[in-house]
Amino acid sequence: MSAGEWLDTFPGVVGNEPLARHSQFGVGGPARWFITTRDVAVLAELLRRCADSGVGVTTLGAGSNTLISDDGIDGLVVRHNDRRLRVTDDHTVELGAGCMMPRVALDCASRGLAGIEFGIGVPGTCGASVCGNAGAFGTEMADVLIDCTSLDPRGEPVTLTAAACDFGYRHSRFKDELRANVIVSVRLRVHADDPDRVRERTDAIQAERKASQPYGIRSLGSVFKNPPDDRAGRLIEAAGLKGHRSGGAQISSKHANFIVNVDHATAADVLTLVRVAHDTVLEQFGVDLAQEIIVLGDATSGDPRG
Template identity: 40%
Template structure:
């Protein structure tokens, strides 16, 4: 019996063959998934992971599609898209503890801050993608990282799902080391009460200022890659790329953004190969001129020759 036939016997969620993935990414480029799966719940996800492990079929998790580049040749195996499973909230005098599904948008966390009058995760305002992706990439800005507000992470594997305390996982700049073959399903986040009205007002102002800055400096009106590279220590990837004279460089339908050199935009009809070419071009030029090795934030998935 084929992997798909076996999976269809027990899987209750959505399954689609040859599902286009470009519409599900922020840069709107790339090929299709051999098999696309949307589990009905965490138990359904465990069924999928167990079946894939038994059949030695690769599993790729697709979050909100930000910072993700899908190969034009598609993605082998099964691509999993987690639904926005509803979370739980407990608010007390010191703050609030919230459980969010990994498929929910990152904006849910700043939204919880505003709703309950809490502070602590201002740096997440305006970051695109899902909560699961924020965990896996330890998303953040110069003002903070996701790990700062995480208390625990629920991780599913073929054997089942369990909660991991924050300190059981290894957190680094723009990454969290997860067990092999595991998938983040839920995140427990702790936010705190402000010391007073002044701190609450400063929190709101910080989020509004961050959103306004992003609108001014980032090409959000075009399909885009999100931030292409991590900022190297003591510098900015965008500054280095711009200093190499690469702002506005085009390859096919892709362009290093004229307004922000650490972004690549899709001007129309861009292929994933066009975006990948510009990523490697920027890395090579910065390496040659400054001796700095830029580390991509954009995750390339699928069949790359």
């Protein structure tokens, strides 16, 4: 009998869900079990029972920064999809962790609330954006977070202030010792401003993003973090890899730190390009690029050398 057999009959849980449907890159094998929920009590019960029965839990947001293995993910994959947005006063916006950052940016702009304009360039959920300290155009989550509440692996709530999240460049404690916690809500700091001016700044960020990054094609966002005093895209381009292809995946010819899905790419195709870009930049420039995209499932599935 499988440790997670009880999940087969748990309301809302589906078996063998194709995760390509939940990945913005359109890639990924099945989740053994999968649930999308907005109910924190349901999530807490699932986490506790998974811990008791030894079933692994993986959290997915909007799938904009994750490469999901072609072999899928064993255990339970949860997507906490609470998209409620509530303005509690002129300085505070309360968000369910499933709120999409571009939506938050636009809603705040229309209400004359400034500070979240950068969110227009981050096509993911606010929960994951806290986890990875997402940022764009000079602002990151660390600058605007008041606090966030997560559930620990036993389903118990834990509220952390921004200072307690130990933020760094695309990093927080939710990537380290709290990686098994699921963020369920987030409070962001805003300030009142003229709605037209907030909207102008939001539009300017969007326009710059469209001009400099692949747009309207499936990608995973920045593949590598920028090394100190340099840019990963500049190094990959200088290594002559713009447009380089593996199967259906390609290093974007518009911005070399993006990999795009041009023709039914697989996770193995992407991993091949990640390795080629990393190794070529190391060989030519001595720079050891660190990966920004997150690989979920078995990273060695497929043959990364193609």
